[in-house]
Amino acid sequence: MSNAIIEGYNTLMNDHSDKRVNDWFLMSSPLPTMIICLTYVFIVKFLGPWLMRDRKPFQLRKTLIIYNLLQVIFSSWIFFEAWDGAWGNGYSLGCEPVDYSTSPAAMRVARGCWWYFFSKFTEFFDTFFFVMRKKYDQVSTLNVIHHGIMPMSVWFGVKFTPGGHSTFFGLLNTFVHIIMYSYYMLAAIGPQMQKYLWWKKYLTVLQMVQFILVFIHASQLLFTECDYPKAFAYIISLHAVMFYLLFHNFYQKSYKKMEDKKKMAQMKKDDDNRAHN
Numbered sequence: 001m002s003n004a005i006i007e008g009y010n011t012l013m014n015d016h017s018d019k020r021v022n023d024w025f026l027m028s029s030p031l032p033t034m035i036i037c038l039t040y041v042f043i044v045k046f047l048g049p050w051l052m053r054d055r056k057p058f059q060l061r062k063t064l065i066i067y068n069l070l071q072v073i074f075s076s077w078i079f080f081e082a083w084d085g086a087w088g089n090g091y092s093l094g095c096e097p098v099d100y101s102t103s104p105a106a107m108r109v110a111r112g113c114w115w116y117f118f119s120k121f122t123e124f125f126d127t128f129f130f131v132m133r134k135k136y137d138q139v140s141t142l143n144v145i146h147h148g149i150m151p152m153s154v155w156f157g158v159k160f161t162p163g164g165h166s167t168f169f170g171l172l173n174t175f176v177h178i179i180m181y182s183y184y185m186l187a188a189i190g191p192q193m194q195k196y197l198w199w200k201k202y203l204t205v206l207q208m209v210q211f212i213l214v215f216i217h218a219s220q221l222l223f224t225e226c227d228y229p230k231a232f233a234y235i236i237s238l239h240a241v242m243f244y245l246l247f248h249n250f251y252q253k254s255y256k257k258m259e260d261k262k263k264m265a266q267m268k269k270d271d272d273n274r275a276h277n
Helices: 003-017 031-051 061-087 104-123 124-130 141-160 164-189 191-196 200-224 230-276
Strands: none
Touching: 003 141, 031 124, 031 230, 061 104, 061 164, 104 124, 104 164, 104 230, 124 141, 141 200, 141 230, 164 200, 164 230, 200 230
């Protein structure tokens, strides 16, 4: 049994992966990425809170401004690469096979996929900064699952299909991140920016719309003929459904809590008014 699993794994990695990426950083085996993801979970759920238990929260205002600005720049560059090198340059929304050649255009897309993969590690700092600021309520199940799973998911995409149909996910995701990190950067500047940040709750809506579009785009391949691995169409579709449900649950809990607070505040105000009349 174990020999069959090992043989199947070796066949998958040796015969079906994209040879162009084999020597790229972290791409020879899934093990390093898996270890990094598990280490991330251990740090944010156990080690980080333990190290911070007797410490005051870090403020990190300037650090957060710089970090979020860098994420905006990084996401903008990856979005530009995805648009200029692929989706704005002839990619088809209905079916786009992977170009496994070593042409400059194909290699540009493949490298863009790798940088998108790498960006998922930089996003770990979102949660690290929550822990350092002792904002443990924001180290939610959604946050940890989202950041903990994404690098591993994208690793398989880069290993087997660095280009083609599935890069639509990266295009949308980096666009959402440009807006999201712009919001976080403005919020980090200070309370004086709050009046300009009325659109906060729409960030979660934007995330959910993203996953709906990704699901529609990927799942169409399950019903049409396209020279793109159907296994990845299934995986991306399920991924989109899972994260849509997680974000939807987060949205309902967060904004129901906010609405309840508003109702309580209004009831208190009404009671105070009646008491003074």
